[in-house]
């Protein structure tokens with residue numbers, strides 16, 4: 001194979017006039033047309049001087065062309081770096097600078113806002129809209145619809161996904177062609193995907209879940225996607241009858257359950273509902289089964305590892321567990337201090353090894369060494385147990401992380417911003433239960449002696465520097481933070497104290 005990822009996911013569909021994308025306006029894009037447009041984009045980025053191994057960063061709205069851009073990068077051997085559209089210019093500038101991207105593609109409306117960033121980093125800026133608009137689309141429209149696929153091996157890098165860290169500094173997780181391919185192959189088999197599948201796609205495509213799981217699996221199986229711009233309850237209800245499968249974060253399922261239109265009749269034809277990226281409460285799993293007669297299949301993954309475990313397709317899908325290690329994935333529970341493997345039933349840190357595990361963080365060898373052991377096991381930072389049947393249950397996290405509606409929020413990043421504000425001595429950001437997002441951040445702030453921090457001004461500053469989903473919905477001033485005898489802030493105490501912060 002010239003380029004394993006391109007050939008296996010995209011090239012295999014050459015010439016097929018069957019639909020690949022069903023768009024919200026009722027139109028469809030066939031595999032053949034998708035590949036022709038991919039070639040135009042591959043020509044376009046190459047004509048701009050982007051070479052194999054270069055990084056192309058994209059912060060663009062979800063659209064068919066956004067997916068084409070991903071395919072074009074794979075075909076041209078360019079490393080694809082998708083970015084959450086919620087990120088502010090401050091956040092984006094770090095990713096562009098750190099990755100050394102040679103091309104940054106943003107939404108047309110953002111060009112002016114991001115122009116100075118592009119000048120400061122020396123990165124070329126082009127734009128791409130959702131409707132064949134933007135400077136990159138203009139260039140692509142002038143190109144040839146064939147492109148000589150760039151040769152790659154499974155060890156070549158295919159994508160960088162930035163993930164924050166407990167120090168507040170984001171790290172670029174480097175994923176190879178082999179990482180993505182092995183996981184897609186495993187999942188097609190594990191979840192019985194076929195060319196008959198029509199996946200209702202409402203996830204963003206800048207993360208593992210929406211891109212490397214939902215899209216790659218469907219491509220490999222030869223199925224099609226109902227490609228929706230975002231999760232919209234009415235649209236989901238309207239499109240369910242045409243779908244056979246759906247993948248979502250738990251918020252998708254709790255929102256559907258809150259909707260009386262989501263009935264057994266509407267859902268019963270569905271082959272499979274899959275949940276991941278955040279804990280699906282056992283009560284949600286049970287309520288879903290009571291409503292529809294179907295059991296959600298919960299799986300567990302990470303940016304760095306793709307998917308690690310899954311409940312069985314055929315067999316017992318156990319509520320509150322993330323199922324069994326996927327074929328080819330080794331999983332063990334270890335002691336957080338000694339690293340020794342613990343017996344079944346004991347809580348420890350979850351470590352995984354397999355062809356799905358990334359190769360390290362971009363230009364951060366020390367960070368890589370802290371989490372990726374020399375023997376190939378990756379320390380996930382999640383805490384869990386394995387039972388005697390091999391089912392894994394996640395019971396907590398060994399990392400200070402909040403997951404809100406499937407988006408990761410690292411408290412440190414927010415605390416660093418708050419601590420710099422006038423009148424603030426220190427802060428602690430904690431995640432507490434939220435009825436819609438599962439978890440949501442609350443900022444607990446201690447004032448400097450005699451000062452009264454302006455909470456509105458703090459919220460305003462956060463708006464400038466932090467994506468909306470990271471901004472705590474509640475800021476609370478307290479006289480002091482609870483500390484243990486070592487002086488460490490006891491976030492568990494704060495989480496208990498403010499557990500009801502979002503209870504209606």
Ligand code: MLC
Nearest residue numbers: 203207208209231251277301302303404405406407468469
């Ligand atoms: C949007 N908002 C969020 C938010 N999403 N706030 C907190 N957490 C979120 N996840 C903000 C909006 O900006 C808006 O702000 C307000 O909340 C209400 O917006 P909404 O319209 O209700 O939200 P919506 O647009 O419907 O988005 C919610 C969502 C979305 C859950 C559908 O966040 C989503 O698609 N999440 C999926 C994330 C995902 O794909 N994760 C996979 C990571 S990969 P305001 O100012 O208007 O109040 C991974 C590996 C693995 O984890 O295992 O899969």
Ligand code: AMP
Nearest residue numbers: 276277278279299300301302303394408
């Ligand atoms: P990310 O870095 O965005 O890829 O998020 C990965 C993290 O999401 C994991 O380390 C887990 O903490 C969490 N996660 C993913 N899937 C599940 C799940 N099914 N149940 C609980 N947590 C999950």
